[in-house]
Amino acid sequence: MNDNCIFCKIANGIIPSATIYEDADFRAILDIAPAHKGHTIILPKQHAANLFEIDEETAGKLLPVAKKVAGAVKKVTGCDGINILQNNGEAAGQTVFHLHVHVVPRFEGDGILPVWPQGSYADGEAAELAAKIKAEL
Ligand code: 5GP
Ligand code: ZN
Numbered sequence: 001m002n003d004n005c006i007f008c009k010i011a012n013g014i015i016p017s018a019t020i021y022e023d024a025d026f027r028a029i030l031d032i033a034p035a036h037k038g039h040t041i042i043l044p045k046q047h048a049a050n051l052f053e054i055d056e057e058t059a060g061k062l063l064p065v066a067k068k069v070a071g072a073v074k075k076v077t078g079c080d081g082i083n084i085l086q087n088n089g090e091a092a093g094q095t096v097f098h099l100h101v102h103v104v105p106r107f108e109g110d111g112i113l114p115v116w117p118q119g120s121y122a123d124g125e126a127a128e129l130a131a132k133i134k135a136e137l
Contacts, residue, residue, distance in 0.1 A: 002047040007098030011043040021069055025061055028069050031102070035112050038077040040103040040104055049097045050088040062101060070103050079105035083113065
């Protein structure tokens, strides 16, 4: 746990929160400034700034928790869809540097999230880039 990290304190129960789920590894809480009511964030109890720092075992447990939480949020809010979002780095919109996964209820036509522009690849460019990325795995 990082003493200077607010999400470490919330995840480990030192700062109280509107908790909707807790297990040995995670706490899921209502976001304080929700995109829609029911917007939840899932926090690992162990500090990791982002996806690049989290250990594989904890990372592997995260999606099943997101699935469970998303199902409950969908049932209670009656939303039409759910976004699972996870921001890494300031450029990607991360503002709290303790990894967290957003579970955002969505309603038809709510327009609350930007849709990215649809780019394209020149002939052969996608294959070349795919090979470069693949070589780093
Ligand atoms: P990020 O932009 O880093 O992906 O998301 C940070 C999220 O944490 C934001 O949606 C923000 O509203 C939420 N947040 C920041 N501080 C607190 C807090 O003290 N309590 C809760 N419940 N949510 C917080
Ligand atoms: Zn932390």
